[in-house]
Amino acid sequence: MNAVKPPILIIDDDEVDRYVLKRLIKEAKLELTIFEKNDGQEALDFLNDYENNRQEYPEEFPPILIFLDINMPRINGIQFLEEFSKLRTKVDDIQSCVVMMFSSSEREEEKAIIMAHDFVKGYLVKGTFKAQELKEQVLSVIDAPVSDI
Amino acid sequence: MNISKKLMLIVILTTVEVSITVFSAFEIAKGAKFHQLNFLHLKYINQLSKSINEIEIDKSIDTKTIESNILAIKQQPIDCLEEINILNKVIMEIINTNQALTICEKDIEVADTALSSLKQYENRAIDRHTFLTSLNHALYNFNEHSENFEEPIRKTVSFILITLIPLVLIISLFNILFISYLSRTISNSIHNLTLLLSSKPKDNINLDEDLEKNTTGELKALIIAARQRIREDFFNLENNKELQAIVKTQTASLQQANDELAQFAYRASHDLKSPLSGAKSLAQFVILDIEAGDTKEAINNAKIIYQQMEKLETLVVDILLLAKADISSEDITPIDFDQLIIDMKERLAWLMKDNPCTLETNITLSKPITSDKARFAQIIENVISNGLKYYDKTKPSPYVKCDIFDKSDILTIIVSDNGIGIPEQHQDEVFDMFKRFHVKNSTGSGLGMALVKKHIEFLKGDISFESSKDGTIFTITIPMDKQV
Numbered sequence: 001m002n003a004v005k006p007p008i009l010i011i012d013d014d015e016v017d018r019y020v021l022k023r024l025i026k027e028a029k030l031e032l033t034i035f036e037k038n039d040g041q042e043a044l045d046f047l048n049d050y051e052n053n054r055q056e057y058p059e060e061f062p063p064i065l066i067f068l069d070i071n072m073p074r075i076n077g078i079q080f081l082e083e084f085s086k087l088r089t090k091v092d093d094i095q096s097c098v099v100m101m102f103s104s105s106e107r108e109e110e111k112a113i114i115m116a117h118d119f120v121k122g123y124l125v126k127g128t129f130k131a132q133e134l135k136e137q138v139l140s141v142i143d144a145p146v147s148d149i
Numbered sequence: 150m151n152i153s154k155k156l157m158l159i160v161i162l163t164t165v166e167v168s169i170t171v172f173s174a175f176e177i178a179k180g181a182k183f184h185q186l187n188f189l190h191l192k193y194i195n196q197l198s199k200s201i202n203e204i205e206i207d208k209s210i211d212t213k214t215i216e217s218n219i220l221a222i223k224q225q226p227i228d229c230l231e232e233i234n235i236l237n238k239v240i241m242e243i244i245n246t247n248q249a250l251t252i253c254e255k256d257i258e259v260a261d262t263a264l265s266s267l268k269q270y271e272n273r274a275i276d277r278h279t280f281l282t283s284l285n286h287a288l289y290n291f292n293e294h295s296e297n298f299e300e301p302i303r304k305t306v307s308f309i310l311i312t313l314i315p316l317v318l319i320i321s322l323f324n325i326l327f328i329s330y331l332s333r334t335i336s337n338s339i340h341n342l343t344l345l346l347s348s349k350p351k352d353n354i355n356l357d358e359d360l361e362k363n364t365t366g367e368l369k370a371l372i373i374a375a376r377q378r379i380r381e382d383f384f385n386l387e388n389n390k391e392l393q394a395i396v397k398t399q400t401a402s403l404q405q406a407n408d409e410l411a412q413f414a415y416r417a418s419h420d421l422k423s424p425l426s427g428a429k430s431l432a433q434f435v436i437l438d439i440e441a442g443d444t445k446e447a448i449n450n451a452k453i454i455y456q457q458m459e460k461l462e463t464l465v466v467d468i469l470l471l472a473k474a475d476i477s478s479e480d481i482t483p484i485d486f487d488q489l490i491i492d493m494k495e496r497l498a499w500l501m502k503d504n505p506c507t508l509e510t511n512i513t514l515s516k517p518i519t520s521d522k523a524r525f526a527q528i529i530e531n532v533i534s535n536g537l538k539y540y541d542k543t544k545p546s547p548y549v550k551c552d553i554f555d556k557s558d559i560l561t562i563i564v565s566d567n568g569i570g571i572p573e574q575h576q577d578e579v580f581d582m583f584k585r586f587h588v589k590n591s592t593g594s595g596l597g598m599a600l601v602k603k604h605i606e607f608l609k610g611d612i613s614f615e616s617s618k619d620g621t622i623f624t625i626t627i628p629m630d631k632q633v
Contacts, residue, residue, distance in 0.1 A: 016427035016453055023434055071419055073584075074575075104422050107415070127426030 006144050007033040007060040011043040011080065012069035012102065017126060021067060021102060027131035030138060031145045033060045040075030044083050050091055062094050065142050067124075070103040070110065077103065078110065081117050088119065098141050100124060151366025155331045162327065166320045173313035179232060180306030183249075187298050190225040190256075193218060194291045201284050212271055215284070216264065222291060223260035226253035237305075244308050246301035256294045263287035338368055416583040420464055420594065424457040431457070467594040470527060471582075474603040483517045484525055486553055493530045497537065506540045506547045506566075508533065513554040518629060524604040529553075529562065531597040532623050536566035538593070541620075558630040567620035576616060 012018050018036055025032060037043040043066075046053065053061040066084075070077035081099065088094050100122040101114060114120055121141045124134070138144060197218040204210050230253050233241075241247040266283040269275045275283075341363055345356065360372050431450045438447035490510050494501065501508065518525075529551065536549035544567055552563045571579060578584045580602040583595040605612045610627035 014423060014427065016431065016457060017423070019453070020427060020430040020434075023430075071416075071423075074572075104426055105415075105419055126423070127429050 004059055005031045005033045006065070006142055007035065007057070007063040008065040008067065009035045009037065009043065009046070009063040010067045010102070011037045011040060011072070011077070012067070013039050013072040014069070017069065017102075020126075024129075024131045024134050025138075028135035028138070029147045030135060031147050035060075035063060039072040040077065040080030040083070043080060044075065044087070047084070047087060047091075047094065050093075062091075062097055064097055065138065066097060066099045067102040068099050070101070070105050070114075077101070078113060081114060081120070085117055085119070100137065100141065102126065152335055153367065155335065159324070159328050159331060162320065162324045166317060166324055169313060169320065170317050173309060173317060176237075176309045176313070177306060179237070180302060180309070182232065183229060183302045184299070186225045186229050187295055187302070190222060190291070190298075191295050193221040193225075194288065194295065197222060197284075197291070198288055201281065201288060204281065210270070210277065210280075212267055216267055219260050219263050219267070219287075223257055223264075226256040226260075226294075229253045230257075240308070241301070241305055244304065246305045246308075249298055249301035249305070252294045252298050252301075256291065259287050259290040259294070338364065342368055342372070413582055416595075417464075417468055420583060421461065424461045424464075428454045428457040464594040464596075467596040467600065471596055471600050471603065474524070474527075474600060474607060477607070478521050478523065480521060480523065481519060482522055483519045484522050486512045486514065486518070486525075489522070489526055489529065490551075493526065493533065496530065497534055500534060500537050504537055504540070506537050506549055508537065508549050508551070510551045511553070513552075514560075515555055518555070518560055520608070520627075520629070524608060528601050528604050528625065529564075531601045532562075532564040532625075534593075535597065536564060536568055536621070539566075539568045541567060541569045555629065558628060560627045560629050562625040562627075563622065564625075565620065565622040570618050570621055571614075571616040573616075576614075579614065580612075 010018050010021055012021070022034060025034070035046070037046055047062065050062070068077045068080060075083070084099070088097070098119050098121045099117070101120060102124050104126040106125055111123065115123070122137050124137065129137075135146070139146075197215070200211070200214055200218055204215075230250065233250060238247065238250070241250065263284060266275065266280055266287075270277070270280040342360075345359055345363060348356075357376075360376075361369075364372055431454045435447045435450045435454070438444070438450065490512070494508070533549055533551055540547040540549075547567060549564065549566045549568075552561075554561055575584070580598050582599040584598075602612060605625060605627065608627045610625060612623065612625045614621060614623045616622075
């Protein structure tokens, strides 16, 4: 059993949605370190401040999985992906970080743009999945420990 | 004179010229014929003279031969008189050569007398000697007539030659000159017209006037018809262009409206779905928590569900308000702005509670404002509530100030604050629907400023703002004379 809880980042402006996701993660008994950011801008600031965060969270930075909402103020999910793909070319450690969409939107044209990024590994629609499903999705992209309790 | 008349004149002149020429030729030919007849006359006179000589030698008289000779002689003056027409008579009378005709008549008389003598001789009424004497007398007269006949005919022919040929020449010459002149004037007017039409528009502002002055007859008619036609074609072309432009703009505005509607439907459904799906998940957690005996967490989640439902209600109300903003209301009443502010403060009590912001309102109106009260209430409330929501926690005395005043039929509402300001990169999106620029404190539907904009557009007013980190000032002007 791995002692370190893999870090993940939830980017969503809706506090309730973040709470729901965290609760499902807990229900799925996934052992994760969770960062939360309110929108794309905050998340980019967090990821860009690489050196400081590395010192502050030596074991838990950068996150290896990002749950990303689409509709957010300032920088939305699609804009975030653009910036994030640029950032991945600059910082080596971030290259292993993958994204799972977490949105109530299922617009096909948006989906096509989003899934064109090879680091986007899944698309969860809010309110349509249960803890077990989330667990399978997460475990298919990252190697996370599952608690026995 | 128009071109067709000029051409007609040329035709007439040419016809006259040709007629005179042909007439002269005929007259001259006639003169020749008269000479010929006279020679024939002389020939038969000679035969008669021979016959008479033979009679005088032979003594036997062949009345048949004599008679045929005299008849042959009589034939030429008859032919001659038949040839003469009225015109010839007139000319001959004028130039005094009509004795030729008298000679012919006399000649016929002489022949008739000779023939009657022949008859008398055959009937033995006269003797041989008398008969011969009368024949010799006739012969003498015939000769004399032939001799005298030549002179007037020659004179007549030469008169025709002298008068008609120069006349033909003069007419021909005139004709040539006149045709040259006319063809020049025709080609000149065409040339001038071509110059006028090919001149550059800027060099010739009064083209219509110039055309009017410089053209006549058929050319003028041609120009008028051409101008009319070009105008009609141009008008049709312009019309077509105009129609195309109208279709283009209307298509563009329809497209824009359609895009906006699609965007609105998408955002509205998203924002409606979001609190619903959150509440749905939370409700499941509440069940799980109660089953697990965790009442505290269950109550917390139930509270959040309640808040989600409130959020949903606000959104639905705002969407309805936005839809109603496009419909003109008939509720036009005098507006009591003081009461409007009091009502608004009541509605914003939740926001003003625990809010360090001060709200100051100054209303200075010279006359009562009569308009749609609900629109004014929504405009003022939305702008003020934004000021209250986005106050700057770092500033010592946060405030929102609202001034309402009128000046020469223009109502002005100024709402100023020292809040956090609108981020510069988002300032052009302030009036878009579902836009919120601040991550925290995002309590509204994102429709407030869109609604304000709609109301102000409906009232034919204007809204502008200035915003920085020091705060924001919204200035709204509404022309009261344009209100219904």
